[in-house]
Amino acid sequence: MKRLSVTRKILISYVLLVVVVAALSVLMILPGQIQEMNTNLENTLSRIAYIVAHDSEIISALEVGECSPQLRARLDGISHITKSTVDYIVIANTENIRLYHPDKNLIGQKFVGGDETQAITGVRDKYVTTFKGHPDIQKRAFHSVRNGNGEVIGFVMASTSTKNIERHKHDIVASALGFLAISLATGLFLAYAISRSIRRILLGYDPTTFAQMYLQREEILDKLNEGIFVVNENKKIIYKNLPAKSYIKENILSEESPLYAGAIECLRSNMIISWSMVELEEKSFLVSMIPLRPLENLDAVMVILRNRTEFVNLTEQLTGLNHIIDALRANTHEFRNKLHIISGLLQLGENEQAVEFINEESAEKCGQNILRMIQDKTIAALLIGKANRAAELDIDFELRRDSNLPEKNLFLSTRELALVIGNLIENSFEAIDDKKPARQVEVFIGVTAQGLTITVDDTGCGMTEKEIADVLAGAYTTKGAGHGYGMKLIREVVERHKGFLQIDSEPATGTSITVNINVEEVS
Numbered sequence: 001m002k003r004l005s006v007t008r009k010i011l012i013s014y015v016l017l018v019v020v021v022a023a024l025s026v027l028m029i030l031p032g033q034i035q036e037m038n039t040n041l042e043n044t045l046s047r048i049a050y051i052v053a054h055d056s057e058i059i060s061a062l063e064v065g066e067c068s069p070q071l072r073a074r075l076d077g078i079s080h081i082t083k084s085t086v087d088y089i090v091i092a093n094t095e096n097i098r099l100y101h102p103d104k105n106l107i108g109q110k111f112v113g114g115d116e117t118q119a120i121t122g123v124r125d126k127y128v129t130t131f132k133g134h135p136d137i138q139k140r141a142f143h144s145v146r147n148g149n150g151e152v153i154g155f156v157m158a159s160t161s162t163k164n165i166e167r168h169k170h171d172i173v174a175s176a177l178g179f180l181a182i183s184l185a186t187g188l189f190l191a192y193a194i195s196r197s198i199r200r201i202l203l204g205y206d207p208t209t210f211a212q213m214y215l216q217r218e219e220i221l222d223k224l225n226e227g228i229f230v231v232n233e234n235k236k237i238i239y240k241n242l243p244a245k246s247y248i249k250e251n252i253l254s255e256e257s258p259l260y261a262g263a264i265e266c267l268r269s270n271m272i273i274s275w276s277m278v279e280l281e282e283k284s285f286l287v288s289m290i291p292l293r294p295l296e297n298l299d300a301v302m303v304i305l306r307n308r309t310e311f312v313n314l315t316e317q318l319t320g321l322n323h324i325i326d327a328l329r330a331n332t333h334e335f336r337n338k339l340h341i342i343s344g345l346l347q348l349g350e351n352e353q354a355v356e357f358i359n360e361e362s363a364e365k366c367g368q369n370i371l372r373m374i375q376d377k378t379i380a381a382l383l384i385g386k387a388n389r390a391a392e393l394d395i396d397f398e399l400r401r402d403s404n405l406p407e408k409n410l411f412l413s414t415r416e417l418a419l420v421i422g423n424l425i426e427n428s429f430e431a432i433d434d435k436k437p438a439r440q441v442e443v444f445i446g447v448t449a450q451g452l453t454i455t456v457d458d459t460g461c462g463m464t465e466k467e468i469a470d471v472l473a474g475a476y477t478t479k480g481a482g483h484g485y486g487m488k489l490i491r492e493v494v495e496r497h498k499g500f501l502q503i504d505s506e507p508a509t510g511t512s513i514t515v516n517i518n519v520e521e522v523s
Contacts, residue, residue, distance in 0.1 A: 008195075008523075013191075015184065016265070018183050019183070019184055019187065037168050037169065043295060044085050045160060046141040047058070048078075048082060048086055049126065052078070052091070052445045053143040053144065061145075063147060063153060075089060076102070086159070087138070087160050087161050088102055088157070089102065090111065090159075091157075092152055093153065093154040096110045097111075116157065119142040119143065120155060122146075124144075125143060125144045126141070126144070137161070138159045138162070139160055140157055142155055161471060189504045191387045224241065224243060226305060228302065228305075229241070229305075230300050230301070230302050231300065232300045233262060255259035262287065267301055268357070272288070272289065272291070287305055288303075288306075289301050304417045369399065369401070370384055373401075373405070375405060375406050378414050378417075379421065389509060394439060395432060397443075399438070404446055411447070411497065412517055424490065427487070429441065433462045440458065441457070441458045442457045442458075443457075452518075453515070453516050454515040455515075456512070457511070457512045458512075461507070462506045462510055497517045500518075500519070
């Protein structure tokens with residue numbers, strides 16, 4: 001069954017509301033109006049009977065026992081004027097003989113009914129009765145006629161039939177139904193106008209569709225890794241997605257916040273500020289700011305926060321692939337040169353020298369040793385690449401013989417291993433002075449049931465105790481501004497896995513850095 005749209009529900013609800021209210025109003029008012037109509041009709045009949053009974057000509061006519069032609073003509077005129085309300089005006093004497101009746105054939109005949117007795121006897125001068133005659137029911141108003149001495153000399157009766165009464169009732173009901181119809185038409189028009197107005201406000205979409213679109217947009221924005229929030233020129237945050245709620249606090253744009261100056265500049269210049277790095281609550285973020293058209297009659301800025309650590313991790317994943325590519329490229333280049341040497345010796349007829357060269361190369365087992373100890377192919381490729389890089393830098397690179405790394409370990413992912421090992425080795429390469437005679441880097445990687453240990457020793461420039469403390473605190477780099485993120489990333493990995501980072505160093509002697517992880521990685 002097709003569900004009704006919200007617009008149609010509003011239309012139907014509004015119409016039903018108007019109909020119910022109007023119907024209740026009619027039902028509550030209609031009985032009162034009918035009762036009021038009856039009362040007014042009785043009052044009208046009594047008033048006409050009173051006026052006629054106190055007419056001097058009528059009194060004289062009753063005293064003489066006859067109505068003159070002029071009086072009859074005048075009474076006919078009164079009957080004609082009041083015919084919408086009064087059917088009959090009858091004048092009779094105390095012996096019930098009619099002196100006047102609109103039907104001239106009934107003049108002189110006896111009055112029929114029996115409800116005139118009280119008026120003749122003077123018990124009641126005026127009253128109203130309901131007479132069930134033939135063929136109709138009548139409502140009759142009687143009034144006694146008295147002479148100058150106060151004696152009853154006759155009566156006046158003004159009556160109307162139930163047909164006349166029903167006609168008045170029908171008029172009242174018709175008016176009520178007309179009111180109901182007008183209310184319904186007005187309700188339809190207003191409901192249609194309101195529903196059209198709502199659709200226009202919602203850009204032509206039905207509210208249900210618009211709500212679904214809004215929820216879909218919220219779902220999409222909340223699933224993003226980036227924190228997105230919109231702030232107006234009064235520094236009031238008017239929107240933020242789920243990641244932004246975990247990144248920021250309400251005072252994010254206080255004058256002390258590093259985002260404040262950027263947001264003000266973005267508002268003033270109306271220019272996009274692309275990815276700049278800021279520190280918020282001891283976390284690094286890449287921030288982009290985009291000016292928006294006025295919202296809530298205020299200028300606003302959309303701020304996009306990207307966790308720099310996650311961004312760097314993605315970069316490091318690509319770097320790990322680059323390590324593999326560099327290692328393969330170096331080995332390909334090296335083996336091509338060796339093949340050229342062997343080919344040249346064979347072409348020169350130096351067969352014995354070619355065999356000797358092949359035997360020497362077979363004895364070279366650096367790459368084989370790495371593959372034997374390191375089962376994780378990505379890390380093995382990284383180490384082979386670093387070994388080739390060390391050869392180019394004239395650095396003696398060695399992987400300790402007691403090293404071991406299975407294809408899968410329970411402590412760090414391959415990506416995190418590549419990040420830690422690659423940065424430690426690269427830092428050691430950069431720490432070795434070109435003029436220093438001893439140029440050595442030694443790497444140890446070991447995995448046991450208790451934990452994972454990575455140690456990198458070098459004969460580089462070394463560090464003082466203060467420099468070691470600064471590096472551990474993330475506030476020092478030997479490479480100048482814009483560098484030093486390698487150690488920061490290593491520290492983040494160690495902290496995330498509740499590990500241990502130790503630096504032993506002596507200036508001008510060398511440095512030994514050890515990373516120990518003893519908490520299994522949660523898959």
